[in-house]
Amino acid sequence: MPQNFQFRPSRRSFLAGTAALGLTPLLACAPRPQDAAVAVPQFDTYPPVIFVHGNGDTAALWHTSIWRWESNGFPDKRLFAVDFPYPLARSNDAEYQAGRSSTQDQFEQLSVAVQAALRQTGAGRVALVGSSRGGNAIRNYLKNGPGPAYVSHAVLCGTPNHGVIVSNDKLVGSEFNGAAPFLRRLNDGLETVPGVQWMTTRSDAFDKFAQPDGAGIGMPGTPTGVTADGPALAGAKNIVLPGLDHREVAFHEKAFAATWDFIIGSPPATTKILPESNPVLNGKVNGMARGVPTNLPVEGATVEIWETNPQTGARLRSAASHRKVTGADGYWGPFQASPTATYEFVLSVPSQTTTHIYRSPFPRSSAHIHLRTAVVADRDRQAGSIVTISRPRGYFGPGRDIVTFDGQPAPGIPAGVPTNSTSTLAIPRGTAQRTVVCRCNDETIAVQSWAATDDRAVIAELHY
Structure with missing residues (x-):
């Protein structure tokens, strides 16, 4: 695992011991002002939430989602976001490529993140929410690792669970090719893992990576073998968010509402972001x-x-x-x-x-x-x-x-x-x-x- 792997809570300092994982402490922010949503103690009984970004992205994409969770009283100390050091996938998952990561790299880094969050919060299990490629890391950790013992909920947002293309001669070896080894193994047998509650969110027709034509992956006119329901998984609660695009199905307020409802068990009080006096x-x-x-x-x-x-x-x-x-x-x-x-x-x-x-x-x-x-x-x-x-x-x-x-x-x-x-x-x-x-x-x-x-x-x- 790279020494510079970054994993941070939304704002509070890590407890002692995380430095051994290469996780540097975070400066604590100012106390929550009275006019903002106040953390509700009952949420301490719910799993901490770890947000997992997509291909080429950063933890920064989740800050508006975290704001919405906080605005509903969820404790900021139980909200985390992973910052994978090399966010771009390899062209061929089995071949080293400078500055890029393999599925195994992200498997190991997500495993470290889960254990850090459990130690930080004292919780028994966490909920994982992934955008796009982040869902690949989540599925890999749950199917091929110790994940089910530590994860209660898995939410995959726009994840190309069956590939952006299914091909034996294009994107050969890519983790995004439904015919390549990584996705073949994940989709062999049960597509979900027992003991974990699963949900997917997807677009009805506007996800660039879930199209029958390859224009969205730079191959216009090439049949992909993929349709709009490519992100859905057998055995999961599959939610369609009409009109939203590949990223919005993770970060839009409608995606937040669906994710909150799935993990908490009831709709959020608000999808708005409530302001603080002194951010x-x-x-x-x-x-x-x-x-x-x-x-x-x-x-x-x-x-x-x-x-x-x-x-x-x-x-x-x-x-x-x-x-x-x-x-x-x-x-x-x-x-x-x-x-x-x-x-x-x-x-x-x-x-x-x-x-x-x-x-x-x-x-x-x-x-x-x-x-x-x-x-x-x-x-x-x-x-x-x-x-x-x-x-x-x-x-x-x-x-x-x-x-x-x-x-x-x-x-x-x-x-x-x-x-x-x-x-x-x-x-x-x-x-x-x-x-x-x-x-x-x-x-x-x-x-x-x-x-x-x-x-x-x-x-x-x-x-x-």
Whole structure:
């Protein structure tokens, strides 16, 4: 197991002993204010919840889900999120590939995470909630490891349980190929494991990885042998969330409601995120290895946080509200935020593009606000400024979502099944720095167009 494997509770410090697992302690956040949802003691009898991210992702994708759990009174000390060090799968699961992980790697890391959560909470079993590839790790741990003794519930959200394709000559050896060894073994015999309660969530028709045509995996015109019900499992409670895409079936408020109901046994009191008076933010600067994103911490990164004008994105003060150079653990906080303020995060890593990340207000505390420098496409490097609108918890669906720059349709969003989670606006050279208003449905973020000639990139990162 890599020494830098990261596994963190939503905000509280780990108990003594976790350092032996390579799990660095987390700074405790401020006490919960009176106007926020208060943790309900009765929830201590329910299993702690561990969220498991998907291919190429980070624990950061779960922060809005964690907010919704907390808003219903679930104790933050019983909510955890895994940050796999090498989140991208190997092309062939059986062959080493630098900067990528095998199913065995994630099996071992998830096993460590479960034991850490059990020690932290004193619970007997946990609930596992996985998005996409995260469900592969969960199924592997439950079928081929000790998981059933330690897991009460397994929720798989958009997991390609029967593959993104079933083929003997394409994606050979991939863990996402229904004909390759990994999924063949998982689906041999019972698709679920007795003693664990199982649920899947899936789209009706908008999951890019559950389509009869291979366009969503870069193979247009190729039959996949997969249909919309590919994520369903025999023996599980299989929930269809109409109109949602591959990511939304994990991170949308409807996905939260279905997951809460399944684990708790009754509907949540609210799907809204209730604000705190004094949210405290923290997160990790994640790195790159040979052009591949990793979740390994970056030491020596500089993070500045500036409060901005929500209408223009301009900085409100002459000095940053927060500045820190990261240590060995990569963490840039803690930072005391306002629940109504908009912020610009400036991430500077030596020899990488300086990245200006603009965010909507943070209504609640989170230790999962992870950052990574932008990777600029060669075609965009000649622009005067590069502005990207990014939706990590969903894709952009034409006709379903309103996605605009300054009121004009965002470029590069194809018709049909939602497949893109980013859109980039290249502003011509010679244009003075200006406001760019980025919108997706009800979330609007105003940014400033920093000069690409200074090796700077701008991202408007959406919460929802």
